[in-house]
Amino acid sequence: MVDLGGYSWILPVAEEAYARREEIISNWEKIKTFLQRKRLSIAVTGLPGVGKTVLCDYLTGKAYNQFYSTPARSEDVEYKDMKTKKQLISFSVLPGQNSPKKLGALDELFGDETPVDGVIYVVANGFSTIRSPFSQQLTSVSNLQAYREARFEEEIEDLNEICDYIRKSMRQSNQPAWMLIAVTKLDLYYHPSVEEARDRYCAGQSVFTQRIQKLSNQVGSDRFTWDVLPVCSKLDDFKLGNQTYRSQFREAERDHYLAQFSRKLTAICEASS
Ligand SMILES: Nc1nc2c(ncn2[C@@H]2O[C@H](COP(=O)(O)OP(=O)(O)O)[C@@H](O)[C@H]2O)c(=O)[nH]1
Numbered sequence: 001m002v003d004l005g006g007y008s009w010i011l012p013v014a015e016e017a018y019a020r021r022e023e024i025i026s027n028w029e030k031i032k033t034f035l036q037r038k039r040l041s042i043a044v045t046g047l048p049g050v051g052k053t054v055l056c057d058y059l060t061g062k063a064y065n066q067f068y069s070t071p072a073r074s075e076d077v078e079y080k081d082m083k084t085k086k087q088l089i090s091f092s093v094l095p096g097q098n099s100p101k102k103l104g105a106l107d108e109l110f111g112d113e114t115p116v117d118g119v120i121y122v123v124a125n126g127f128s129t130i131r132s133p134f135s136q137q138l139t140s141v142s143n144l145q146a147y148r149e150a151r152f153e154e155e156i157e158d159l160n161e162i163c164d165y166i167r168k169s170m171r172q173s174n175q176p177a178w179m180l181i182a183v184t185k186l187d188l189y190y191h192p193s194v195e196e197a198r199d200r201y202c203a204g205q206s207v208f209t210q211r212i213q214k215l216s217n218q219v220g221s222d223r224f225t226w227d228v229l230p231v232c233s234k235l236d237d238f239k240l241g242n243q244t245y246r247s248q249f250r251e252a253e254r255d256h257y258l259a260q261f262s263r264k265l266t267a268i269c270e271a272s273s
């Protein structure tokens, strides 16, 4: 069941002042400590350009380095390994585009030998970045709405595939036991469409939500939990054709959402131990 009780999509102005980087990092330290007892593996997946790599880099603290630069398109699975005194933990970030490498990684991460403990499914409310300048030019769609609609269709197909993998893996090995939907790039659409994003990704009636609910019913809601949380990471402007959509957040606002996400992730990891 979706439990959004304690989590805010709408950021109260007074909270802007929160400087929360330290909290993000210390939450991550808690996960690390916790993971010294058990190796925890999380698959991070979603369409190309939604912000998977950057989100993980913020969650692990790497992106706060002043020399951090935006990553290129990922062709391979990225392992965001963290070495602790006793062991290694990993976020496995899948490439977004369909490729033999992605299929191989899905088989491995959702196979019966070393299935992941949980899944972070990243969505960007249609604001997927187009990487190459060439594809940018080809996108005659300077109509943002039409561009986003096309992404929504792809997203449902992709979600379908992931849900099928999770179902199969649950049958074989009872894992992964949870999925967290990261509704990222909030800074790009907070005004005017934060409510629209909330309705798309966490209202009971949406196609997206119903697909996950179906998975939950199939595998048993006592064995599988899921939740949805808004977040954002790198405050880059979004370009489509010759249009530029500006990021609307300041770093303190971004850090607020990241801290909230990080806290939720920590809680899920601890609960599923
Ligand atoms: N405004 C904004 N841009 C973002 C955010 N997260 C990622 N991006 C941008 O989206 C692009 C794609 O991010 P990346 O993590 O590489 O996507 P991936 O293909 O899903 O791994 C990056 O170049 C960033 O510029 C976000 O929260 N807000």
Ligand SMILES: [Mg+2]
Pocket: 052, 053, 054, 071, 072, 073, 074, 093
């Ligand atoms: Mg990537």
